[in-house]
Amino acid sequence: MCAPAEGEEDVRDEVSATGYDVLIVGGGPAGCILANRLTADPSVRVLLLEAGGPDHWWDLRIQLPLAMGFPVGNRNFDWRYESEPEPGLGSRRLHHPRGKVLGGSSSINGMIYQRGHRADYDRWGEEAGAEAWDYAHCEPYFRRLEGNVGEPRGTGRGRSGPQALNRGPAEGPIFDAFFEAVQQAGYQVVPDINDDAQEGFSPLDQAVKGGKRASAAASYLHPVENRPNLDVHCNATVSKVLFEGTRAVGVRYRDKNGETHDVRASETILSAGAIATPQILQLSGVGDGDHLRGLGIPVVHHLPGVGESLQDHLAVHIQHRCVQPVSMSEIRNKAKWPGVVLDAVLFGKGPGSRNPMQAGGFVSSDFADGEPDLMFLLAPLAMHSADESVEVSAHGYQMHVGVMQSQARGSVKIASPIPAVHPKVVLNFLSDPKDRDRWINGIQRARHLLGQPAFRHLDGGETLPGPHVRSDEEIMAWVRRTARVGLHVASSAPMGRGEMAVVDPDTMRVHGVDGLRVVDASVMPSLTNANTLAPTMMIAEKAADIIIGNTPLPVKLPKRPRLVEPPEPSIVPPAPAVPSSAPAQPTAYPSGASLFADSW
Numbered sequence: 001m002c003a004p005a006e007g008e009e010d011v012r013d014e015v016s017a018t019g020y021d022v023l024i025v026g027g028g029p030a031g032c033i034l035a036n037r038l039t040a041d042p043s044v045r046v047l048l049l050e051a052g053g054p055d056h057w058w059d060l061r062i063q064l065p066l067a068m069g070f071p072v073g074n075r076n077f078d079w080r081y082e083s084e085p086e087p088g089l090g091s092r093r094l095h096h097p098r099g100k101v102l103g104g105s106s107s108i109n110g111m112i113y114q115r116g117h118r119a120d121y122d123r124w125g126e127e128a129g130a131e132a133w134d135y136a137h138c139e140p141y142f143r144r145l146e147g148n149v150g151e152p153r154g155t156g157r158g159r160s161g162p163q164a165l166n167r168g169p170a171e172g173p174i175f176d177a178f179f180e181a182v183q184q185a186g187y188q189v190v191p192d193i194n195d196d197a198q199e200g201f202s203p204l205d206q207a208v209k210g211g212k213r214a215s216a217a218a219s220y221l222h223p224v225e226n227r228p229n230l231d232v233h234c235n236a237t238v239s240k241v242l243f244e245g246t247r248a249v250g251v252r253y254r255d256k257n258g259e260t261h262d263v264r265a266s267e268t269i270l271s272a273g274a275i276a277t278p279q280i281l282q283l284s285g286v287g288d289g290d291h292l293r294g295l296g297i298p299v300v301h302h303l304p305g306v307g308e309s310l311q312d313h314l315a316v317h318i319q320h321r322c323v324q325p326v327s328m329s330e331i332r333n334k335a336k337w338p339g340v341v342l343d344a345v346l347f348g349k350g351p352g353s354r355n356p357m358q359a360g361g362f363v364s365s366d367f368a369d370g371e372p373d374l375m376f377l378l379a380p381l382a383m384h385s386a387d388e389s390v391e392v393s394a395h396g397y398q399m400h401v402g403v404m405q406s407q408a409r410g411s412v413k414i415a416s417p418i419p420a421v422h423p424k425v426v427l428n429f430l431s432d433p434k435d436r437d438r439w440i441n442g443i444q445r446a447r448h449l450l451g452q453p454a455f456r457h458l459d460g461g462e463t464l465p466g467p468h469v470r471s472d473e474e475i476m477a478w479v480r481r482t483a484r485v486g487l488h489v490a491s492s493a494p495m496g497r498g499e500m501a502v503v504d505p506d507t508m509r510v511h512g513v514d515g516l517r518v519v520d521a522s523v524m525p526s527l528t529n530a531n532t533l534a535p536t537m538m539i540a541e542k543a544a545d546i547i548i549g550n551t552p553l554p555v556k557l558p559k560r561p562r563l564v565e566p567p568e569p570s571i572v573p574p575a576p577a578v579p580s581s582a583p584a585q586p587t588a589y590p591s592g593a594s595l596f597a598d599s600w
């Protein structure tokens, strides 16, 4: 039988009256955590629907940490969203990779684990109008999810949670130079960037275990997938939530053969991520009434905040040639790959077992509002393989520079009632009046750090952006021309109580309808000052307790002094002179065929 055309209603399996207790839409970090926690009660029957395929244990493209560039841009693993023209970036369209496989983006991401700054969550408490989302209330859930990273007891980190974490090691001449340069530049080296203060640099925690990616599926779903009360269907793409009046009674999904199924449940939870969750809400009739009517979609509930207030970070790379043969560039030699793979998967060691970005941290720009607003991550390798980079065989190192604070807000809006048509995504990057100052200062500070004497014996000159980019105008032109998304979309269905809020922070229910909740990165009232894997996982852990009705974990913030005193604010001198290189060119969509992803 032919598959129905897109948008046609051809329901083959009819509603099962017995149904499930809970449907979870999306097997990303949030969905996997909910599936684990909700099925701990054997009487609760859960169906998890994931649009992507299984995360096979043998598939090195997603299991080998160093191979993290392969799934990005590959349609077997990545939704490959593309933005609308970004007005602040010369109308460039940006690529928004999102995981389309069990584990969601945690199966294709950079594995870097960062809690964020406590002020992020205190702000949530205010913005969401709920004290229960301030840092004191969120922190126990970070501890609950974290596996041991070797922290001494009493430092406030989790030790026995399901999410395996591994630190650093960030060893070798380039990382040694980096940590020395950090101090020469007036910043601090701290034992753990995930402590309360966040400011400073340290080796980074990564979600890896035994040399393999520790995705949320590996950490939370696979250990419980044999529970009789849990069903997991892959290749099941949900097109809409089914409503009776304003009560959600289940979902419609399409399987890999193109057949459409309706399935019922008492509760539906959308965990499809910050782009797909608002898309599904809108396709289901929950969103701005005028917008939906304009597309011929019957309005179930007018909720104007759906898809509004989307946020992401913006990032660039500063890249240097390295004059000594001490970078990881030899890893590009395919003859070495078998050894690298075996070292990682058999012995859990070597360059294959990690994201090369093993060190980094946070600093305050001159325009910070009381908390660090810049993120710098160092890789001992020139990873960016586009035209403007050093040639891939050359030794180099590069620093990811991200401006982490911005009031810029964008949106996710469906353009068609057909589920397979990607929604329109725009971030309005650089639209916050403070963005320009932060970016110029951020690039100056990054160059200042990389220009310290500690790097002198390695430094073969800056190749990105290169010496032709000096003035403020030149820096901003380069940022507009080359910056990429930070891969941290969030806040498209924010928790809160105002008119533009979508989710009730006390229950995770969608305002105005029954039987429907959202738990994923969409619900963040605002983007965190860090990568978003850890915050999303924390949200799901906490939401699970809310949904089950468990007593919240006790608020128990460790009373401990700051590990290292903050430095005096450093004055950024003009960046050092750098040798010449060719001007930057626009970049192509990640091909999915390179060894290293280039944008986190």
Ligand SMILES: Cc1cc2nc3c(=O)[nH]c(=O)nc-3n(C[C@H](O)[C@H](O)[C@H](O)COP(=O)(O)OP(=O)(O)OC[C@H]3O[C@@H](n4cnc5c(N)ncnc54)[C@H](O)[C@@H]3O)c2cc1C
Residues within 6 Å of the ligand: 025, 026, 027, 028, 029, 030, 031, 049, 050, 051, 052, 072, 097, 098, 099, 100, 101, 102, 103, 104, 105, 106, 108, 109, 110, 111, 112, 113, 114, 236, 237, 238, 239, 271, 272, 273, 274, 276, 277, 280, 487, 488, 489, 520, 521, 522, 530, 531, 532, 533, 534, 536, 597, 600
């Ligand atoms: C390339 C990349 C690198 C990143 N690097 C880092 C990093 O190093 N550190 C970090 O902290 N964060 C990183 N992130 C971000 C982080 O992975 C995400 O913030 C996090 O995974 C969000 O979790 P989520 O559950 O909200 O959504 P997702 O991870 O996006 O999961 C959503 C799931 O829902 C499924 N889905 C979507 N639509 C449907 C539908 N209609 N029907 C059924 N299923 C559906 C998707 O296929 C997916 O499996 C990165 C992201 C990417 C894409």
